[in-house]
Amino acid sequence: MEPKEMDKQVELSVTDMASDNIRILSAAMVEKAKSGHPGGAMGGADFVNVLFSEFLNFDPTDMKWANRDRFFLDPGHMSPMLYSILSLTGNYSMDDLKNFRQWGSVTPGHPEVDQDRGVENTSGPLGQGHTMAVGAAITERFLCSRFGEWMAHKTYTFISDGGIQEEIAQGAGRIAGTLGLSNLIMFYDANNIQLSTKVEEVTCEDTAKKYEAWGWYVITINGNDAGEIRAALKAANKETERPTLIIGKTLMGKGAVDADGCSFENMVSTHGQPLGAAGASLAKTIENLGGKAEEPFQIFPEVEAYYKEVLAKKTAAAAVKKAEQAEWAKANPELASKLENFFKMEAPEIDYEAIAQKEGVATRAASAAVLAELANKVDNMIVSSADLSNSDKTDGFLKQTKALVKGDFSGAFLQAGVAELTMASICNGIALHGGVWAACATFFVFSDYMKPAVRLSALMEVPVKYIWSHDAFRVGEDGPTHQPIEQEAQIRLMEQIKNHSGEMSLLALRPADALEASVAWKMAMENTKTPTALIMSRQNIKDLPSKGNRYEEALQAQKGAYIVEQPTSTPDIILLASGSEVSTLVAGAELLRAKGNLNIQIVSVISEGLFRQQSAEYQAEVLPAGIPTLGLTAGLPVTLQGLVGANGKSVGLDHFGYSAPASVLDEKFGFTAENVVKEVLSLLQK
16 A cells, blocks of 8 residues: 555655654653663654555454465564554554553563464564564465465564574575565664664674675665655565565654753663653653653544544455455365365364384384375475484475475475574464464474574464474484483473463473374374474384284373383382383383383373373373382483472483494493383382
8 A cells, every 4th residue: 555646745744743653652651661662662663654554454354364464573672663553553552552561461561472453473582573574474475376476465574783683683584585585575673772782882794785695685764764664665565586675774762852852862771761761851752753741642633544544445455355365266166265274274184093104213204204194185384494304304294395495485395404593483483474384393402592482482372393303312423412411301391381371381292102203293283272392213213012003002192191001900110201211111121020020000201291281080090199100211300300209210311412322322321121120129129
């Protein structure tokens, strides 16, 4: 939507008033809360005002319209700007703004995803917001390649000096440029002010040349001039080969003045504290911007009338687009049905039992078999790997499709390169866009690089699938840099954190054999509300013993833990583990039975968090009270401490690994059947 030329002078005047209105509201919100970041919000007001009023296509009556343009905010500390522009569009009330940063408000200090109100992503950790935008832009191209350009839409994102500096920006810029995401338009709010410094104190790079080197179209403008913003956005919308970076030179705290009416713009102090605390005058600033100091929380009548017209035009434009979709659906009923199913995001119907699994394979290989089936049966899934597809075995998926490349998004595999955090954040953006499942993979030890994005997956409640292979010290000769020790304990802590819906924030699954791996994938795909971690072995694992149908037995893993071997009478001891250690316990139990008449219960615990959600009766059946319990884990002993209890023992590692063959490390570290016997006898003698 662009203003008519005949109304240009009037609209420019109202545009400037609206921008000043946003500045007033932003400053007032922070002042009232006695906390926040007013300066950046005041400087960025011109861009978001022009974007939302003239370019951003959305349906005010249907904020989750699938074909809407998306706006991803990267600097979450600039939330006052976002809430203020969304108050002009009718998504937030003045009372909402007055309750900024307060308990129970819908205006938290940093935005949390609320698509009904126009907040597309949770932002705060700098760099992730614009990287999620890359994921959303990828999703749009993926969908258009399957259903047609009639559903094309733009992804806009807003980044600050801090976000540009975050290392994740390197990966986001490289990938967006390589893929030629011309549907991605990023505004860089270059106000040269940071929280405690000016930009030139920390960097001397040429940002424009950097992005041009990545294959971006770069435009530099006065970011506080509505006309230049408008022209830049028009040019960006015409670009068909490259993502666009609009570098907007803006003023921190634009319009701010002190008690004497002197300019208080471009001050570091206004970045992270109320104007009053920084040395400016809120009352004088409000007056300087055309407002009433005694009544800062108001929308100017002219601005209210203008945005009423804006919203009417957007509603009408969306109705036209929806009518076009209805005509397309009538002409293409099968495709229309498929598209509708894509956006339902319901667990796909897969016969996991029918997926052939070889005996005694690594769970990463078992995962590959499932991924091959998913590639053939789930048309709306993108899988990514950080340059490890032939090692983390996501090539099981890749072999059934092809990589996404510039100009051709008919494939379904994203070659992210060596950029684990970027890849994970892109997957969050894919999930936030909707319509497509996202999964990404690397070695488990490199989950350390990904934790910030995993945390946001959990906080935003998006069902990204994290595939982590090489799950233990048995990586072997690669040595301690590649051998995860503390990582499982770290990830399983996320199972103990509830999200804002009161649910376990992440599901962590470490399967014990190939068929448990099939079940783990079943659980992951059926988990449509939270992220899932799939933790897979590098080395082959002996299949667990079965009384007939091993898959049916492995289905019990859906309760988080289950009995693999159960004695006919009360157990003398319980042995429990997850992953490859379960088979080591089985081997140890065989030796123990050969030595005497011990009644041994063996338990596979794929997810302690899920197990603790089961009934008290089931938990008591699997882990009866008062029975000595031994846990075996390839990670920190604390990983299983909550399961073995105060009177049990968790055997694990309290040190980093070493470089040696996996079989040697098993022997040296005590992960053998013989050591299980030793530990059991020691525990029973207590």
